[in-house]
Amino acid sequence: MAVTGSAEGEGDSPALWAEVRALLPRAEEGLTLALSGEVEDCVLPLLRRARALVYGAAGRPDAAAAAALERLSDVLRDYSWEKLNTGPWREVGKGWRQVYAYGCLFGALAEVAAGRPLARAVRLCDLGLLMGAAVLDNVLARLVRALQPRLPPARHGLPAAAPRAPEGQRPLPSARPRGPPPALQPHEAIPHLRCPSLEHFRDNYLLPQRPVVLEGVMDHWPCMKKWSVDYFCQVAGCRTVPVELGARYTDEEWSQQLMTVSDFVSQYIMDESNVGYLAQHQLFDQIPELKEDISIPDYCCLGEGEEDDITINAWFGPGGTISPLHQDPQQNFLAQVFGRKYIRLYSPQDSENLYPHESQILHNTSQVDVEDPDFVKFPNFTKAAFQSCILMPGQILFIPVKYWHYVRSLELSFSVSFWWS
Known part of the structure; x- marks a missing residue:
């Protein structure tokens, strides 16, 4: 543009x-x-x-x-x-x-x-x-x-120093440092499959509700060649979007704020001392230029709803941001455009061992810190079996409905998720 x-x-x-x-x-x-x-x-x-x-x-x-x-x-x-x-x-x-x-x-x-x-x-x-x-x-x-x-061109770049919070406000949150992701064990690895037919995906993964990493499905999407931080600032730098401030939404200091994409990039992407995450359920409707760069996976046609019923979400942020272990009420294709994410999945059958929050607001979220669990407080967590992967650019992870999933960004990354029934 x-x-x-x-x-x-x-x-x-x-x-x-x-x-x-x-x-x-x-x-x-x-x-x-x-x-x-x-x-x-x-x-x-x-x-x-x-x-x-x-x-x-x-x-x-x-x-x-x-x-x-x-x-x-x-x-x-x-x-x-x-x-x-x-x-x-x-x-x-x-x-x-x-x-x-x-x-x-x-x-x-x-x-x-x-x-x-x-x-x-x-x-x-x-x-x-x-x-x-x-x-x-x-x-x-x-x-x-x-x-x-x-509008004039959006200005962005690395600030000379981390921006200070206005007097009387809390400082910008920062991520707790995390080391490399846990080593992936063969028996825990999520299977990979390259461009399966609709019938094969339906019979072997959708109907039995088995997670799988799909390869090659998004190779032709324009976003794989076009998307970068500079591209977002060019296309959407002046646009106001909701940003989540904090490493994870269960943290006490977590909050939300409206800001322009350029301000988000300057404060939370270029300045690695702060943690903010653009998690947007309306981004592609709000900015159609970005929607033109992605495609709804063909496998969504196996669902019961219409294409208009598919919810497309954007997830853009630096390394260190975490989605705590939680479950969603729909099938999910998580497509990785750039960057890597460590992901761990637990079956809905293990829900009791995952200690969901008792509050109505967080009932779909586990109390357990997956990578640093408190086994004294949550002893049955050891009984829960899991699968894991490092989702790479160009890969799509199928997360069956109600499957518990934990996600940690290992570096600056952009993901697109498709929720469908």
Whole structure:
């Protein structure tokens, strides 16, 4: 992707407003503001006023209209944000997510109308894509694709010193040092198979639920030749993504933060004293350029769902990051693009010996530190048999549904996982 523009005034262009305006319905009544679910009565008048400001001028809204649109956007986002954070995410009504998306849309349009630099407009689009629900034929994704080429090139690189946490905040977490992975014993090794037929994979691995490392399946994916840290900064450096801070999500200091890909690279990839991990369930929908570089494995067609039901996840981070021993409710293909990972698998039949957390939130996660177990506290862990491998670039590991898996990045790595039923 060519990234051009200047740091100042890249949004100050009547031509850009015309391009952005063309992404919306031609007439005001075409922007229907239809919401899926119950939303409080006070919200719709705010949405209609914002819509009227966008459509009220023959050309670009003047400064007063842009300022009023920005204020309405702030109100819509703040009000819906409270609704998004009042309980479990699965209980959040789609209508409130749509209101948040509209708030982000109107905020981004206000930035363009005001002629400001476009970084904040792009960030608002990303927030709407991450936390909102699709509106107007996924207009936020189309808008960000129009804005991104006009941004200045992303700057990244090794900082002169590790960034300091702001006063009053905890310092950035660092990984506990780990040595080389345990030696792989032949009887514990996960079998390898090169490009099996659909029938062979189904009969010998899918139906009996046996793990296997697949070779040669992803050799033709464009990501195998294209992807690098520089490539990510070029394609997505300005994009806002959620980053997990800490070596593992069960650590007390673990947290999440939204930041641009360039900031993530500078703070957590180029600076090895900090540990952060980009674990993203929406990255490929948010940044379609990356999705074009991968393919859904053909073996997913053996599942019961449709292709749209397959969840594609991105895992990008430095060496030392760990996914504690846990299980997932779907079949999993874990594809390694670059870097190596040490992986250990346990059968669901050994669940009682793996000491899952008793809390509802972590019930699918073991309390045991796989590489440094406390046998006094968890004596039955010695009874659990396991298989292991070092997943290399170009290999795909099939992890059957509910299989327990522990993953440690041995170096800077990028993986793509496909969850399917």
